[in-house]
Amino acid sequence: MINKSPPKTNKFNNYSKLFTYPLFGAVVLLLGLGNSVSSAGEALTSNTIKANYSQVGYFQPLDNSVKNESLKSGTFLVAKPGLRGGNFEKAVILLVQHQEEGSWGVIINQPTVIPISRALPSIEVLQEFSDPLFFGGPVSQNEMVILIRSSHEIAGAQNLFGDLYISGDVETLNPVLQTVTSRTVFRAYAGSANWAPGQLQAEVDSGNWWVVNADVRDIFDKLPSNIWSDMAGVTEQQRWVKAPADEGFKLVTYSH
Template sequence: MSGPYFTGQLLVATPALSDPNFARSVVLILDHDGDGALGVVVNKPTDLPVTSVLAPWTDMVCQPDVLFHGGPVATDSALALAEVPDGLDAEPLGWRRLYGRLGLVDLDTPPELLAGGVRGMRVFAGYSGWSPGQLEAEVKEGGWYVVDSEPADAFTLDPTTLWRRVLRRQPDELALVATFPDDPTLN
């Protein structure tokens, strides 16, 4: 497959998506090419404070300062996203650019090496992954809406309302999907 790739875009679960791992999910696609896709669910916080699993990083994590459920793959591992500020001369040690100002933080790096060099850090348990062609097939089958992301989406202060907010800002009929009931059988 050659393009279109979805790196930097959001996958918004359609109401028809029945997989419990992704119901009402908003997934930020971190990398997508001919080898598959990788993303993290940005609207599913857990109750587990970052301080309980990665205490040295607590001061760098944005609110809510809890671990997020990034997806069903490798849930026993952590992945951290952070943004570098505009105008930064050099990329901070321990941070690897994905696209734009967003990158991955190497959690084995001493936090003090990144202090002041990143902002808006968020930690995810697990990630979402797709084999070559799998994501494109799921989009074609109607499981996901692919929409543009905004810089604040990955670090929103109110992640639990992100699904509706992302849909509401879309043009035309897609904005109406935001009003779709959680359980249509109760209508």
């Protein structure tokens, strides 16, 4: 991963406020949660119920072209079990943009202990919401990305696929939140995950990520602590086959 801003030439350049809304001061330091939003996310995750995933069987890796979907906007990057340490262990990332100029997305399964109302105290409509601010990635953590589920077009937001919209302008939430109180309508993320040209494809080819089609229900309807284990279970199951008898048996166990 690289510490650089999302590529300048992207589909969101038409929105002047996109990805420039500042978070509330040093909100993490004010809450005594350490030096980054990431540490807050780890603190919350450790206090949530995690789904257990365990499989035993014969393992024979398939070709990457069979396992993975093509890298494109609207796919999930699911960290493989071997990707250890840092912000991306057991991460599920919604890929927002994948172009020659680079790629970027947001981690969808790392909530922090910071309420969105505390992070953005000046946004009155958010003060009744207890939803957490999510850690979106290590780049530009003072900027916000908002995912919204809506059956109709949202002014100032870009449609990614189906009923999923993305924006960096908090004001787009005002009309959405006037009539609803469900947390399944939006998620707010501080920061993003970015790759230089060719870097993400190299990471996929090296076996760091599964690439699967994104489903809006994984973002809004599941407990964040269950997203990775549920998705890793599905994708790993596709890779379990019985090895031919003349190759012998290879017993592999994954427990997460």
